[in-house]
Amino acid sequence: MKTCQVSGDEKPNEDQIKRMKEIINSLPHDEEFEECSSKLKALSDATRIKILYLLSNGELCVCEIICALNKPQSSISHHLNILKNLGFIKGRKEGVWIHYRLTDPKITDLVKELIGII
Template sequence: MNKSYEVNAKIFKALSDPSRLKILDMLSCGEKCACELLEYFDFTQPTLSHHMKVLMECGLVKSRKEGLWSYYCLDNSNSNRLVLFLMNILTDTDDCICKKKNKSNCEG
């Protein structure tokens, strides 16, 4: 399994901001307009746009335009991949990096 550490590190960096975590929590309830998201924060629309750009660049959020408004939703396939990645690195599995290394050191 390709664990893509670099890609996931970028996602975890995006998740290190409390406002972004709150945005993801809000989007877990379904698609939201930028104006709806802004109601829960004390920052400006440009700041929200920055947060959304970070979340979209790492693949956790998708957007669509409707008229003047932007609507955001979770990208469930990428979110699920992130959960699986985290479970895999925190669980003792057959493809654990340490087991692969130990097999090559101990065999033969």
């Protein structure tokens, strides 16, 4: 553990040092924080949140999402790819179209709750 640089009488006592070591040791690994950060970044885009809300009503074809959001296919595909790669949604191919659904139906409820809290 790195030593803290503090001045004067502000040095932590032994109990504080022990408590901080316990807290630091209980933290998830940096990789977990990076994954969490990536997922939260994905939720920082209005189009992606709209897609999640649309999919909370059930599986939709890409063509339905394009129509609902009135955006170009390339833009929707980009957003769907981000959501899929981060585990928010799954796709299944049917003919020339891909149908998407939430990996967990609670996702939009959790997003609403998170937004409500912050």
